[in-house]
Amino acid sequence: MGERYSAVTKQDVWAFREILGESHVVFDDFDRLAPYRSDESGEHHARDPEAVVKPQTTDDISRVVAYCNKRRIPVTARGAGSGLSGGAVPLFGGVVLSFERMSKILEIDAENMVAVAEPGVVTNDLCRRVAEEGLFYAGYPMSVESSFIGGNVACNAGGAKVIKYGSTAAHVLGLDVVLASGEILHLGGKRRKDSSGYSLLRMMVGSEGTLGLFTKIYLRLIPQPGPSADLLVSFRSIEDAISAVPGAILASVGMPAAVEFIDKPTMRYAMDYVGSSVVPIGEAEAYLIIQIEASTRNTLLDAYRPVGEACMDRGALEVLVADNRWASEKIWAIRRNCLEALRAIDPTMEGGDFVVPSTEMSAMMAFIRELSLNYRAEIPCSGHVADGNIHPHPLKPEDRSIEEWAIQRQELLGEIALKAVELGGAVSGEHGIGFLKNDLLAQSKRDELRVMKAIKDALDPNGILNPGKLFSYEDMAD
Secondary structure (H helix, E strand, O other): OOOOOOOOOHHHHHHHHHHHOHHHEEEOOHHHHHHHOOOOOOHHHOOOOOEEEOOOOHHHHHHHHHHHHHHOOOEEEEOOOOOOOOOOOOOOOOEEEEOOOOOOEEEEEOOOOEEEEOOOOEHHHHHHHHHOOOEEOOOOOOOOOOOEHHHHHHHOOOOOOHHHHOOHHHHEEEEEEEOOOOOEEEEEOOOOOOOOOOOHHHHHOOOOOOOOEEEEEEEEOEEOOOOEEEEEEEEOOHHHHHHHHHHHHHHOOOOOOEEEEEEHHHHHHHHHHHOOOOOOOOOOOEEEEEEEEOOOHHHHHHHHHHHHHHHHHOOEEEEEEEOOHHHHHHHHHHHHOHHHHHHHHOOOOOOOEEEOOHHHHHHHHHHHHHHHHHHOOOOOEEEEHHHOEEEEOOOOOOOOOHHHHHHHHHHHHHHHHHHHHHOOOEOEOOOOOOOOOHHHHHHHOHHHHHHHHHHHHHHOOOOOEOOOOOOOHHHHHO
Protein backbone atom coordinates (compact mmCIF):
# COMPACT_ATOMS: atom_id res chain seq x y z
CA MET A 1 0.00 0.00 0.00
CA GLY A 2 2.96 2.29 0.44
CA GLU A 3 3.99 4.60 3.25
CA ARG A 4 1.16 7.03 2.61
CA TYR A 5 -1.71 4.78 3.74
CA SER A 6 -2.57 2.53 6.67
CA ALA A 7 -3.96 -0.98 6.40
CA VAL A 8 -7.41 -1.69 7.83
CA THR A 9 -7.13 -3.41 11.20
CA LYS A 10 -9.66 -5.26 13.32
CA GLN A 11 -9.81 -2.21 15.57
CA ASP A 12 -10.81 -0.12 12.55
CA VAL A 13 -13.53 -2.62 11.69
CA TRP A 14 -14.87 -2.44 15.26
CA ALA A 15 -15.02 1.36 14.90
CA PHE A 16 -16.91 1.10 11.59
CA ARG A 17 -19.36 -1.40 13.08
CA GLU A 18 -19.97 0.89 16.03
CA ILE A 19 -20.95 3.64 13.57
CA LEU A 20 -22.93 1.55 11.05
CA GLY A 21 -23.91 -1.68 12.77
CA GLU A 22 -22.24 -5.05 12.35
CA SER A 23 -24.27 -6.18 9.33
CA HIS A 24 -23.23 -3.14 7.26
CA VAL A 25 -19.49 -3.71 7.44
CA VAL A 26 -17.81 -6.49 5.45
CA PHE A 27 -14.34 -7.66 6.45
CA ASP A 28 -12.25 -10.82 6.13
CA ASP A 29 -14.81 -12.51 3.86
CA PHE A 30 -13.55 -12.98 0.31
CA ASP A 31 -16.88 -14.01 -1.22
CA ARG A 32 -18.69 -10.95 0.16
CA LEU A 33 -15.83 -8.58 -0.69
CA ALA A 34 -15.36 -9.90 -4.24
CA PRO A 35 -18.26 -7.99 -5.89
CA TYR A 36 -16.63 -4.71 -4.86
CA ARG A 37 -13.21 -5.33 -6.40
CA SER A 38 -13.99 -4.21 -9.97
CA ASP A 39 -16.37 -2.22 -12.14
CA GLU A 40 -17.38 -2.51 -15.81
CA SER A 41 -13.82 -1.74 -16.89
CA GLY A 42 -13.22 -5.46 -16.39
CA GLU A 43 -12.14 -8.05 -13.88
CA HIS A 44 -8.55 -7.84 -15.16
CA HIS A 45 -8.31 -4.39 -13.54
CA ALA A 46 -9.69 -5.58 -10.19
CA ARG A 47 -8.13 -4.83 -6.79
CA ASP A 48 -9.21 -6.29 -3.47
CA PRO A 49 -10.72 -3.97 -0.87
CA GLU A 50 -9.84 -4.63 2.75
CA ALA A 51 -13.32 -3.69 3.97
CA VAL A 52 -16.66 -2.57 2.58
CA VAL A 53 -18.89 -0.18 4.50
CA LYS A 54 -22.54 0.55 3.69
CA PRO A 55 -23.74 3.82 5.21
CA GLN A 56 -27.34 5.00 5.15
CA THR A 57 -27.11 8.66 6.19
CA THR A 58 -24.93 11.70 5.65
CA ASP A 59 -23.87 11.49 9.28
CA ASP A 60 -22.77 7.86 8.78
CA ILE A 61 -20.55 8.91 5.90
CA SER A 62 -19.17 11.92 7.74
CA ARG A 63 -18.14 9.81 10.72
CA VAL A 64 -16.62 7.00 8.64
CA VAL A 65 -14.66 9.37 6.40
CA ALA A 66 -13.41 11.48 9.32
CA TYR A 67 -12.19 8.29 11.01
CA CYS A 68 -10.44 7.11 7.83
CA ASN A 69 -8.84 10.51 7.35
CA LYS A 70 -7.42 10.43 10.86
CA ARG A 71 -6.08 6.91 10.29
CA ARG A 72 -5.04 7.60 6.67
CA ILE A 73 -7.12 4.74 5.29
CA PRO A 74 -8.05 5.05 1.57
CA VAL A 75 -11.78 5.45 0.81
CA THR A 76 -13.14 4.50 -2.61
CA ALA A 77 -16.75 5.53 -3.23
CA ARG A 78 -18.86 3.04 -5.19
CA GLY A 79 -22.22 3.41 -6.84
CA ALA A 80 -23.61 0.74 -9.18
CA GLY A 81 -20.16 -0.23 -10.46
CA SER A 82 -21.26 0.53 -14.03
CA GLY A 83 -18.31 2.82 -14.77
CA LEU A 84 -15.89 2.03 -17.59
CA SER A 85 -12.75 3.85 -16.44
CA GLY A 86 -11.93 1.97 -13.24
CA GLY A 87 -13.21 4.79 -11.03
CA ALA A 88 -14.72 2.42 -8.43
CA VAL A 89 -11.70 0.07 -8.25
CA PRO A 90 -9.96 0.27 -4.83
CA LEU A 91 -6.41 0.58 -6.14
CA PHE A 92 -4.88 0.90 -2.68
CA GLY A 93 -7.19 -1.49 -0.86
CA GLY A 94 -8.60 0.29 2.15
CA VAL A 95 -12.35 0.86 2.41
CA VAL A 96 -14.93 0.72 -0.35
CA LEU A 97 -17.82 2.95 0.68
CA SER A 98 -20.92 1.62 -1.09
CA PHE A 99 -24.00 3.80 -1.60
CA GLU A 100 -26.32 0.84 -2.15
CA ARG A 101 -28.38 1.57 1.00
CA MET A 102 -28.80 5.26 0.10
CA SER A 103 -31.40 4.64 -2.60
CA LYS A 104 -34.31 6.91 -1.71
CA ILE A 105 -35.97 9.51 -3.92
CA LEU A 106 -36.41 12.04 -1.15
CA GLU A 107 -38.68 14.54 -2.88
CA ILE A 108 -40.34 15.38 -6.17
CA ASP A 109 -41.03 19.13 -5.99
CA ALA A 110 -43.35 19.62 -8.96
CA GLU A 111 -43.75 23.36 -8.39
CA ASN A 112 -40.02 24.06 -8.45
CA MET A 113 -39.48 21.20 -10.94
CA VAL A 114 -36.73 19.67 -8.79
CA ALA A 115 -36.04 16.11 -7.70
CA VAL A 116 -34.04 15.43 -4.55
CA ALA A 117 -32.39 12.02 -4.49
CA GLU A 118 -29.83 10.01 -2.60
CA PRO A 119 -26.80 8.91 -4.65
CA GLY A 120 -27.82 5.23 -4.80
CA VAL A 121 -31.00 5.84 -6.81
CA VAL A 122 -31.01 3.97 -10.13
CA THR A 123 -31.28 6.52 -12.94
CA ASN A 124 -34.18 4.77 -14.64
CA ASP A 125 -36.13 4.59 -11.36
CA LEU A 126 -35.87 8.36 -11.06
CA CYS A 127 -36.96 8.83 -14.69
CA ARG A 128 -40.06 6.69 -14.13
CA ARG A 129 -40.94 8.38 -10.84
CA VAL A 130 -40.79 11.94 -12.16
CA ALA A 131 -42.77 10.90 -15.25
CA GLU A 132 -45.65 10.09 -12.91
CA GLU A 133 -45.74 13.82 -12.12
CA GLY A 134 -45.65 14.80 -15.79
CA LEU A 135 -41.98 15.75 -15.49
CA PHE A 136 -38.79 14.64 -17.20
CA TYR A 137 -35.22 14.10 -16.04
CA ALA A 138 -33.10 14.78 -19.12
CA GLY A 139 -29.80 13.42 -17.83
CA TYR A 140 -29.83 10.20 -19.81
CA PRO A 141 -26.64 8.07 -19.95
CA MET A 142 -26.75 4.92 -22.05
CA SER A 143 -26.48 2.95 -18.78
CA VAL A 144 -29.76 4.48 -17.59
CA GLU A 145 -31.14 1.09 -16.50
CA SER A 146 -28.20 0.22 -14.23
CA SER A 147 -26.27 3.35 -13.24
CA PHE A 148 -26.76 5.28 -10.01
CA ILE A 149 -27.44 9.00 -9.98
CA GLY A 150 -24.42 9.55 -7.75
CA GLY A 151 -22.11 7.89 -10.25
CA ASN A 152 -23.59 9.95 -13.09
CA VAL A 153 -22.79 13.14 -11.18
CA ALA A 154 -19.33 11.92 -10.15
CA CYS A 155 -18.37 11.33 -13.81
CA ASN A 156 -20.51 14.06 -15.39
CA ALA A 157 -22.07 11.31 -17.49
CA GLY A 158 -23.28 12.08 -20.98
CA GLY A 159 -25.30 9.90 -23.30
CA ALA A 160 -27.55 10.04 -26.31
CA LYS A 161 -29.49 13.19 -25.44
CA VAL A 162 -26.62 15.57 -24.68
CA ILE A 163 -27.04 17.36 -28.01
CA LYS A 164 -30.41 18.74 -26.90
CA TYR A 165 -30.38 18.58 -23.11
CA GLY A 166 -26.73 18.62 -22.02
CA SER A 167 -24.57 16.35 -19.85
CA THR A 168 -25.37 15.55 -16.23
CA ALA A 169 -23.80 18.82 -15.04
CA ALA A 170 -26.56 20.76 -16.79
CA HIS A 171 -29.14 19.15 -14.50
CA VAL A 172 -27.42 19.34 -11.10
CA LEU A 173 -28.75 22.20 -8.99
CA GLY A 174 -27.33 21.22 -5.63
CA LEU A 175 -25.25 18.72 -3.69
CA ASP A 176 -24.66 17.79 -0.09
CA VAL A 177 -21.00 16.77 0.05
CA VAL A 178 -18.87 15.14 2.72
CA LEU A 179 -15.24 16.25 2.55
CA ALA A 180 -12.24 14.16 3.55
CA SER A 181 -12.25 15.81 6.98
CA GLY A 182 -15.84 14.70 7.56
CA GLU A 183 -17.09 18.27 7.12
CA ILE A 184 -20.44 18.55 5.32
CA LEU A 185 -20.97 21.16 2.60
CA HIS A 186 -24.40 22.18 1.32
CA LEU A 187 -23.91 23.45 -2.22
CA GLY A 188 -26.70 24.97 -4.29
CA GLY A 189 -30.23 23.70 -3.80
CA LYS A 190 -33.56 24.29 -5.50
CA ARG A 191 -32.57 27.69 -6.92
CA ARG A 192 -31.79 28.03 -10.62
CA LYS A 193 -29.23 30.82 -10.34
CA ASP A 194 -26.26 31.54 -8.13
CA SER A 195 -23.59 34.10 -8.96
CA SER A 196 -22.15 34.23 -5.44
CA GLY A 197 -18.46 33.46 -5.60
CA TYR A 198 -16.69 30.38 -6.93
CA SER A 199 -18.98 27.59 -8.13
CA LEU A 200 -17.92 24.81 -5.80
CA LEU A 201 -20.96 22.91 -7.06
CA ARG A 202 -19.63 22.79 -10.62
CA MET A 203 -16.21 21.79 -9.33
CA MET A 204 -17.66 18.77 -7.55
CA VAL A 205 -19.53 17.49 -10.61
CA GLY A 206 -17.13 15.23 -12.49
CA SER A 207 -14.65 15.01 -9.61
CA GLU A 208 -14.95 11.18 -9.52
CA GLY A 209 -14.97 10.84 -5.75
CA THR A 210 -11.59 12.54 -5.35
CA LEU A 211 -12.82 15.74 -3.65
CA GLY A 212 -15.87 14.68 -1.68
CA LEU A 213 -18.73 12.19 -1.40
CA PHE A 214 -22.23 13.19 -2.49
CA THR A 215 -25.03 12.33 -0.07
CA LYS A 216 -27.96 14.33 -1.45
CA ILE A 217 -28.46 15.48 -5.03
CA TYR A 218 -30.83 18.19 -6.32
CA LEU A 219 -31.75 17.67 -9.98
CA ARG A 220 -33.41 19.98 -12.48
CA LEU A 221 -36.59 18.65 -14.08
CA ILE A 222 -38.49 19.87 -17.13
CA PRO A 223 -41.98 19.16 -18.49
CA GLN A 224 -42.34 15.83 -20.27
CA PRO A 225 -41.50 16.16 -23.98
CA GLY A 226 -44.20 15.38 -26.50
CA PRO A 227 -44.32 12.28 -28.71
CA SER A 228 -41.18 11.26 -30.56
CA ALA A 229 -40.13 9.33 -33.63
CA ASP A 230 -36.83 7.60 -34.34
CA LEU A 231 -35.28 7.55 -37.79
CA LEU A 232 -32.85 4.74 -38.60
CA VAL A 233 -30.90 6.03 -41.58
CA SER A 234 -28.42 3.95 -43.56
CA PHE A 235 -25.50 5.35 -45.59
CA ARG A 236 -23.06 3.92 -48.08
CA SER A 237 -20.05 5.30 -46.19
CA ILE A 238 -19.08 6.62 -42.79
CA GLU A 239 -18.22 9.98 -44.38
CA ASP A 240 -21.72 10.23 -45.89
CA ALA A 241 -23.32 9.56 -42.51
CA ILE A 242 -21.23 12.14 -40.68
CA SER A 243 -21.66 14.80 -43.37
CA ALA A 244 -25.45 14.37 -43.20
CA VAL A 245 -25.64 15.33 -39.53
CA PRO A 246 -25.51 19.18 -39.79
CA GLY A 247 -28.21 19.20 -42.48
CA ALA A 248 -30.40 16.87 -40.45
CA ILE A 249 -30.09 19.11 -37.39
CA LEU A 250 -30.85 22.28 -39.35
CA ALA A 251 -33.86 20.61 -40.98
CA SER A 252 -35.44 19.79 -37.63
CA VAL A 253 -38.09 22.08 -36.18
CA GLY A 254 -36.12 22.07 -32.93
CA MET A 255 -32.88 20.39 -31.95
CA PRO A 256 -33.09 16.60 -32.34
CA ALA A 257 -33.20 14.83 -28.98
CA ALA A 258 -30.46 12.44 -30.16
CA VAL A 259 -28.25 11.78 -33.17
CA GLU A 260 -26.41 8.47 -32.76
CA PHE A 261 -23.83 6.82 -35.00
CA ILE A 262 -23.26 3.08 -35.47
CA ASP A 263 -20.85 1.58 -37.99
CA LYS A 264 -21.54 -1.60 -39.93
CA PRO A 265 -19.59 -4.08 -37.75
CA THR A 266 -21.17 -2.75 -34.56
CA MET A 267 -24.64 -2.89 -36.08
CA ARG A 268 -24.12 -6.48 -37.21
CA TYR A 269 -22.77 -7.64 -33.85
CA ALA A 270 -25.46 -5.79 -31.88
CA MET A 271 -28.34 -7.17 -33.96
CA ASP A 272 -26.98 -10.68 -33.55
CA TYR A 273 -26.65 -10.11 -29.80
CA VAL A 274 -30.22 -8.88 -29.25
CA GLY A 275 -31.65 -11.25 -31.85
CA SER A 276 -33.37 -8.54 -33.85
CA SER A 277 -32.75 -7.64 -37.50
CA VAL A 278 -34.24 -4.17 -37.80
CA VAL A 279 -32.31 -3.48 -40.98
CA PRO A 280 -30.62 -5.77 -43.53
CA ILE A 281 -26.82 -5.71 -43.50
CA GLY A 282 -26.07 -4.89 -47.11
CA GLU A 283 -24.07 -2.14 -48.77
CA ALA A 284 -24.53 0.33 -45.91
CA GLU A 285 -21.34 1.03 -43.94
CA ALA A 286 -22.85 3.37 -41.36
CA TYR A 287 -26.14 4.23 -39.67
CA LEU A 288 -27.64 7.19 -37.84
CA ILE A 289 -30.39 7.03 -35.25
CA ILE A 290 -32.11 10.41 -35.11
CA GLN A 291 -34.76 11.03 -32.48
CA ILE A 292 -37.20 13.85 -33.15
CA GLU A 293 -39.69 15.20 -30.60
CA ALA A 294 -42.88 17.08 -31.39
CA SER A 295 -45.45 18.94 -29.34
CA THR A 296 -48.34 16.68 -30.39
CA ARG A 297 -48.94 13.44 -32.25
CA ASN A 298 -50.54 15.42 -35.08
CA THR A 299 -47.38 17.47 -35.64
CA LEU A 300 -44.92 14.57 -35.36
CA LEU A 301 -44.90 13.75 -39.07
CA ASP A 302 -44.19 17.38 -39.95
CA ALA A 303 -41.35 17.35 -37.42
CA TYR A 304 -39.47 14.30 -38.68
CA ARG A 305 -40.21 14.36 -42.42
CA PRO A 306 -37.81 17.27 -43.22
CA VAL A 307 -35.06 15.49 -41.31
CA GLY A 308 -35.48 12.31 -43.32
CA GLU A 309 -35.57 14.31 -46.55
CA ALA A 310 -32.37 16.13 -45.57
CA CYS A 311 -30.67 12.76 -45.04
CA MET A 312 -31.83 11.50 -48.43
CA ASP A 313 -30.48 14.68 -50.03
CA ARG A 314 -27.13 13.85 -48.42
CA GLY A 315 -26.99 10.38 -49.94
CA ALA A 316 -28.87 8.22 -47.46
CA LEU A 317 -29.72 4.77 -48.81
CA GLU A 318 -32.86 4.34 -46.72
CA VAL A 319 -34.79 6.02 -43.91
CA LEU A 320 -36.77 3.75 -41.61
CA VAL A 321 -39.27 5.48 -39.31
CA ALA A 322 -40.23 4.19 -35.86
CA ASP A 323 -43.11 6.31 -34.57
CA ASN A 324 -44.43 4.01 -31.86
CA ARG A 325 -42.94 2.71 -28.64
CA TRP A 326 -42.54 -0.88 -29.83
CA ALA A 327 -40.67 0.02 -33.02
CA SER A 328 -38.51 2.62 -31.27
CA GLU A 329 -37.52 0.16 -28.56
CA LYS A 330 -36.28 -2.32 -31.20
CA ILE A 331 -33.91 0.36 -32.52
CA TRP A 332 -32.72 1.62 -29.13
CA ALA A 333 -32.21 -1.91 -27.79
CA ILE A 334 -29.56 -2.33 -30.45
CA ARG A 335 -27.85 0.96 -29.59
CA ARG A 336 -27.89 0.29 -25.83
CA ASN A 337 -26.41 -3.18 -26.29
CA CYS A 338 -23.50 -2.27 -28.56
CA LEU A 339 -20.96 -2.61 -25.75
CA GLU A 340 -22.31 -5.93 -24.45
CA ALA A 341 -22.46 -7.32 -27.98
CA LEU A 342 -18.78 -6.58 -28.53
CA ARG A 343 -17.83 -7.99 -25.13
CA ALA A 344 -19.58 -11.21 -26.07
CA ILE A 345 -17.02 -11.48 -28.88
CA ASP A 346 -14.01 -10.23 -26.89
CA PRO A 347 -14.52 -10.44 -23.10
CA THR A 348 -11.32 -8.45 -22.51
CA MET A 349 -12.46 -5.62 -24.77
CA GLU A 350 -11.83 -2.04 -23.66
CA GLY A 351 -12.95 1.06 -25.49
CA GLY A 352 -12.70 4.82 -25.38
CA ASP A 353 -15.03 7.78 -25.09
CA PHE A 354 -13.05 10.42 -26.90
CA VAL A 355 -14.61 13.68 -27.98
CA VAL A 356 -13.76 16.14 -30.76
CA PRO A 357 -15.51 19.15 -32.25
CA SER A 358 -18.30 17.70 -34.36
CA THR A 359 -16.68 19.13 -37.52
CA GLU A 360 -13.66 16.88 -36.86
CA MET A 361 -15.59 13.63 -36.68
CA SER A 362 -14.68 12.60 -40.23
CA ALA A 363 -10.98 13.19 -39.54
CA MET A 364 -11.26 11.19 -36.32
CA MET A 365 -12.92 8.25 -38.06
CA ALA A 366 -10.36 8.31 -40.87
CA PHE A 367 -7.57 8.15 -38.28
CA ILE A 368 -9.24 5.20 -36.53
CA ARG A 369 -9.58 3.41 -39.87
CA GLU A 370 -5.85 3.96 -40.51
CA LEU A 371 -4.98 2.55 -37.08
CA SER A 372 -7.15 -0.47 -37.78
CA LEU A 373 -4.97 -1.24 -40.80
CA ASN A 374 -1.71 -0.52 -38.95
CA TYR A 375 -2.58 -2.75 -36.00
CA ARG A 376 -4.37 -5.35 -38.17
CA ALA A 377 -7.33 -5.22 -35.78
CA GLU A 378 -11.02 -4.58 -36.20
CA ILE A 379 -12.16 -1.39 -34.41
CA PRO A 380 -15.98 -1.20 -34.37
CA CYS A 381 -17.24 2.29 -33.52
CA SER A 382 -20.41 3.89 -32.24
CA GLY A 383 -21.09 7.20 -30.57
CA HIS A 384 -22.99 10.40 -30.09
CA VAL A 385 -22.06 11.92 -33.42
CA ALA A 386 -23.83 15.28 -33.05
CA ASP A 387 -21.67 16.22 -30.05
CA GLY A 388 -18.47 14.68 -31.42
CA ASN A 389 -18.29 11.80 -28.90
CA ILE A 390 -16.94 8.58 -30.41
CA HIS A 391 -16.57 5.12 -28.83
CA PRO A 392 -13.95 2.96 -30.60
CA HIS A 393 -13.82 -0.65 -29.40
CA PRO A 394 -10.73 -2.54 -30.64
CA LEU A 395 -11.27 -6.31 -30.77
CA LYS A 396 -8.47 -8.77 -30.07
CA PRO A 397 -7.13 -10.34 -33.26
CA GLU A 398 -6.95 -14.13 -33.27
CA ASP A 399 -3.21 -14.10 -33.96
CA ARG A 400 -2.32 -12.29 -30.69
CA SER A 401 -2.25 -13.44 -27.10
CA ILE A 402 -4.29 -11.67 -24.46
CA GLU A 403 -1.10 -10.29 -22.90
CA GLU A 404 0.35 -9.07 -26.19
CA TRP A 405 -2.94 -7.51 -27.24
CA ALA A 406 -3.41 -5.74 -23.90
CA ILE A 407 -0.21 -3.77 -24.54
CA GLN A 408 -1.10 -3.03 -28.17
CA ARG A 409 -4.66 -2.04 -27.28
CA GLN A 410 -3.40 0.46 -24.72
CA GLU A 411 -1.05 1.95 -27.32
CA LEU A 412 -3.82 2.07 -29.91
CA LEU A 413 -6.34 3.77 -27.62
CA GLY A 414 -3.64 6.18 -26.48
CA GLU A 415 -2.97 7.18 -30.08
CA ILE A 416 -6.68 7.82 -30.64
CA ALA A 417 -6.93 9.86 -27.43
CA LEU A 418 -4.03 12.12 -28.28
CA LYS A 419 -5.32 12.53 -31.85
CA ALA A 420 -8.62 13.69 -30.35
CA VAL A 421 -6.73 16.29 -28.31
CA GLU A 422 -4.81 17.39 -31.41
CA LEU A 423 -8.14 17.95 -33.16
CA GLY A 424 -9.39 20.18 -30.34
CA GLY A 425 -11.06 17.47 -28.28
CA ALA A 426 -10.45 15.65 -25.01
CA VAL A 427 -9.50 12.17 -23.80
CA SER A 428 -12.88 11.62 -22.11
CA GLY A 429 -16.25 12.95 -23.13
CA GLU A 430 -18.50 11.21 -20.61
CA HIS A 431 -17.00 8.15 -18.87
CA GLY A 432 -14.45 9.98 -16.75
CA ILE A 433 -10.74 9.38 -16.23
CA GLY A 434 -10.60 6.89 -13.37
CA PHE A 435 -7.15 5.33 -13.43
CA LEU A 436 -7.23 3.90 -16.94
CA LYS A 437 -6.76 7.33 -18.51
CA ASN A 438 -4.88 9.32 -15.88
CA ASP A 439 -1.65 9.17 -17.91
CA LEU A 440 -3.55 10.56 -20.92
CA LEU A 441 -5.01 13.31 -18.76
CA ALA A 442 -1.50 14.21 -17.61
CA GLN A 443 -0.29 14.40 -21.23
CA SER A 444 -3.23 16.42 -22.49
CA LYS A 445 -3.93 18.87 -19.66
CA ARG A 446 -0.61 19.61 -17.94
CA ASP A 447 -1.45 23.14 -16.79
CA GLU A 448 -4.99 22.28 -15.74
CA LEU A 449 -3.73 19.21 -13.89
CA ARG A 450 -1.45 21.36 -11.77
CA VAL A 451 -4.45 23.44 -10.68
CA MET A 452 -6.57 20.32 -10.14
CA LYS A 453 -3.88 18.86 -7.90
CA ALA A 454 -3.72 22.08 -5.85
CA ILE A 455 -7.48 21.84 -5.27
CA LYS A 456 -7.17 18.16 -4.37
CA ASP A 457 -4.38 18.90 -1.89
CA ALA A 458 -6.44 21.68 -0.29
CA LEU A 459 -9.59 19.59 0.20
CA ASP A 460 -7.98 16.19 0.78
CA PRO A 461 -4.44 16.79 2.11
CA ASN A 462 -3.99 13.15 3.15
CA GLY A 463 -5.11 11.92 -0.28
CA ILE A 464 -7.55 9.35 1.10
CA LEU A 465 -10.42 9.96 -1.33
CA ASN A 466 -10.26 7.62 -4.32
CA PRO A 467 -6.47 7.63 -4.56
CA GLY A 468 -4.89 6.87 -7.91
CA LYS A 469 -7.82 8.33 -9.87
CA LEU A 470 -7.29 11.40 -12.09
CA PHE A 471 -3.76 11.59 -10.67
CA SER A 472 -1.23 8.78 -10.55
CA TYR A 473 0.25 7.84 -7.18
CA GLU A 474 3.52 9.51 -8.25
CA ASP A 475 1.68 12.76 -9.08
CA MET A 476 0.01 12.73 -5.68
CA ALA A 477 3.35 12.21 -3.95
CA ASP A 478 5.01 15.21 -5.63
